[in-house]
Amino acid sequence: MTDRNRMTMQDLARLAGVSKMTVSRALRDSSLVSEDVRKRIKSLAREHGYRINVAARDLRLQRRKTIAVVVEMSPTDERPMSEPYPLALLGGIAQELAAADYAMLVKVSGKITDDEVYGSDGVILLGQGAHEDAAEQLGRMGVPLVVWGSPTRAHQYVVVGSDNRHGGQLAAQQLLGAGRRRLVFLGDTDHSELSDRLEGFRPEVDRDGAELVAVEPCDFTSASAFEATGRLLRRGVEFDGVFACNDLAAAGAINALNATGRRVPSAVSVVGYDDAPMAAAYVPAITTIRQNWHSGGRLLARKILQLIRGETPASEALPTSLISRST
Amino acid sequence: MTDRNRMTMQDLARLAGVSKMTVSRALRDSSLVSEDVRKRIKSLAREHGYRINVAARDLRLQRRKTIAVVVEMSPTDERPMSEPYPLALLGGIAQELAAADYAMLVKVSGKITDDEVYGSDGVILLGQGAHEDAAEQLGRMGVPLVVWGSPTRAHQYVVVGSDNRHGGQLAAQQLLGAGRRRLVFLGDTDHSELSDRLEGFRPEVDRDGAELVAVEPCDFTSASAFEATGRLLRRGVEFDGVFACNDLAAAGAINALNATGRRVPSAVSVVGYDDAPMAAAYVPAITTIRQNWHSGGRLLARKILQLIRGETPASEALPTSLISRST
DNA sequence: TCAAGAAATGTTATCGATCACATGCGCTAT
DNA sequence: ATAGCGCATGTGATCGATAACATTTCTTGA
Incomplete structure (x- = not known):
């Protein structure tokens, strides 16, 4: 009740001249307490900055919520x-x-x-x-x-x-629909979600008779995707479609492609993932798989x-x- | 102790053939309990999936943490x-x-x-x-x-x-240092943080004899900044420097400028805010104020x-x- | 007017863990 | 032998709120 120790229902009850049970009921809007008493107790509680002891309530009610x-x-x-x-x-x-x-x-x-x-x-x-x-x-x-x-x-x-599997399918369909035949998957397949995307992506590519020419590890940053794309290019891998693990990585890939004179989307198509706000802001605006x-x-x-x-x-x-x- | 009700220390105590106090002490690694008893109790607790009742502990200890x-x-x-x-x-x-x-x-x-x-x-x-x-x-x-x-x-x-005030100063210095003389502030100054940035930005511009030609409301999205920049352009406002409320807005502004043939950074300089991951990925890479x-x-x-x-x-x-x- | 029931309020026990204090036990020093 | 001590363990009270039950006060109908 002092400044140091928090006020309890007992203290409030004394102040209001009722029992702590009545206080408990009043604060919970029980119909078992009269209108005026309820009001008086509530205003007293507000006035004195009473805060219920959650631990005590939860203990008694056997819940945590x-x-x-x-x-x-x-x-x-x-x-x-x-x-x-x-x-x-x-x-x-x-x-x-x-x-x-x-x-x-x-x-x-x-x-x-x-x-x-x-x-x-x-x-x-x-x-x-x-x-x-x-x-x-x-x-x-x-x-x-x-x-x-x-x-x-x-x-x-x-x-x-x-x-993610369906996401991978959608990405493949998009790239194939744009006439791309040699595709690259950018992402670390140790990541189970990415591995799922690949599982949706790959069969779709195969079914179309197109080719998945590389699965290049890369994390979720643009810098990492920039490097991964650079690695592929330096290795002489030829590709015309990229499925990146997220939109940031898509941007990184596009940057790396542009840096070597490959234009997006005229020469290479790119699909990102997430539909982050930046995907729409980027130039060119990034095609992506949205997850809600x-x-x-x-x-x-x-x-x-x-x-x-x-x-x-x-x-x-x-x-x-x-x-x-x-x- | 049944499946429905969670096991308590009392239950564990019965199982171990000790009092609940000893269980309490053992689980808290008190030195007041012998090594072997502690071990036995702990393994029993693990075995039976005992979880302490946080509400009870917090009530007794008068804390919430x-x-x-x-x-x-x-x-x-x-x-x-x-x-x-x-x-x-x-x-x-x-x-x-x-x-x-x-x-x-x-x-x-x-x-x-x-x-x-x-x-x-x-x-x-x-x-x-x-x-x-x-x-x-x-x-x-x-x-x-x-x-x-x-x-x-x-x-x-x-x-x-x-x-934010210092952030505004830095942005002004950057734009002025790039030789820009007619600056625009993109953001809603009802937002107290943005208003602070403006308070740092404006005096710096004034002191240099340059001009703050517009403070245009805009929220934290690229689309909104795109529109705001478009409004300014349509109004015939001439400017060569933009301080945007965040990096996404900076991108939106750049897009709007490019759409009307104004090149960044050759014709107009832009400074963003936050140093979001996308700022570095954007082309051109966005100059920005980092906040940690x-x-x-x-x-x-x-x-x-x-x-x-x-x-x-x-x-x-x-x-x-x-x-x-x-x- | 008064019994009966409804409405408002109070009393007691309880939730599960922990503290303060008591007790039991083994050991040593006199 | 036993007082005295330290260590390990047990007992009872407690934290603050609430359910169940008990009691008082207020209404209302015959």
Whole structure:
């Protein structure tokens, strides 16, 4: 009740001349308390800056109403900009959780072995792979778990992700439709989502009788794609179509092509991924595969809530669509 | 102890044939419990998937060790990609909080009046302005509060943000140094951070005897900057330097200039803001003002922890630096 | 007018972990 | 032999809110 220690319901009750039970009821808008008493207690609470003790309430109610979201990310001062997921994904999760009155506890990187994570009602893992073992452990402990990643592979846990296979198909169709015959895939296939895209991409190319002339590793930056494209060119690989792992990489590839006099899209076609805001701003505007991060987030949240309710949701792939621009 | 109800320390204690106090001590690695008992209890806990009840612990320990981060954002399915802050900012916050053993509760939009927010030890508000009243209320309730925004203005709460005024100065110096005399500011000055940039920008222009020929509203997208630049051109405004509110807007402006035959940087110079990954990937590579989101996040977290410890940290501006590229 | 029931308020036990304090046990020094 | 000490463990009270049950106050109909 002093400045140091927070006020409790008991304190408020004394102030209002009622029992703490009445205070509890009043603050929860119970119909069991008269209008005027409720008003008086609420205004007293506001006036004295009373804040409920969430831990006490949650203990008594045997609930937490909290979902932990673990984001795989390596943030350092030297390399501050590793941006694995757009905030929109978190936004989607948050929106759906908020609707169900759940809070979102975000844990960025670090070991998952954390009371706070274990203490929550469920865990959403952003970034498959890095946490394979952690995921398994969570499963063993009976913590509801949903993972953002590659939903096509079978796992013991629920996976939500965009339909990368279909994305790969769309990219192939786009490039082939533009008359391209010698295609290049730019990305690291150790990444399960990229490997899925390749699995959609390759058969489509084969079916058409065109050729996948190279799968060149590259990470999600323009500089890396610039270098990867340069490597191919120096190796003498001839190609007229590029499927890049994201829009930034697409831009890097285009830059490398232009630097050697190959024009986009007249000589070479390029397809990116994500439909990031920069894709439309780039010149030439980048043709890309859109994945809807926001609805992906919402889906993740819905799945975890289903698990908590004891249902058994299936893994699910989100639709992807081609945004055809200049490249 | 059944599948439905989670196991408690009491249950574990029975299993191990000790009292729950010993279990409590063992799990916390207290030196007051013998090596073999500790091991036995820990392996039992692992085996049975015991998870501590965080609410109970926090209630007893009178702590929460949780900071709420409120992100201003309007995520909808129609407009899913409003990306007000990079994840790096959250990453910085998370890193610093984790080091102090605090958890991060993220609330995206929605009303701030939420037990979970009030229940945490402190609140970090991302996005001034939108929450002026909420901020005031939090202050009245004695909730430690730190806001990301414009640190130059005086507020009753602590503000951390990049040094937008200095950023504006740097941009002006860059444009003037390139010999530009008729400058344009692209951005909505209702936004307090942009207004700060203008406050740094304008005097520098004046001092040099150059001219600020227009301040044109525009939001943080390339399309909006494209339009804004088009408006200026159509109005017949002549200018040779542009300071855009972010890198995406810079790209939009460049596109609009190129569309009317004005070359960048030969005829017009452009400076962006943020040093987003796309700034370097764009052609021509965009000259920009870098703000270090990650260390900004860390600073926010450090300030809130100081407030919680009863110290009185001051508002603080983060250094900005000019990244000189082609434009 | 008064019994009966509804409405408003109070009392007690409880959630699960932890602290302060007690107890038990083995060992050593006198 | 036993007082005295240190280490390992147990007991009871506690944190703040809420459900279940108990009690009081207010209405209303015969």
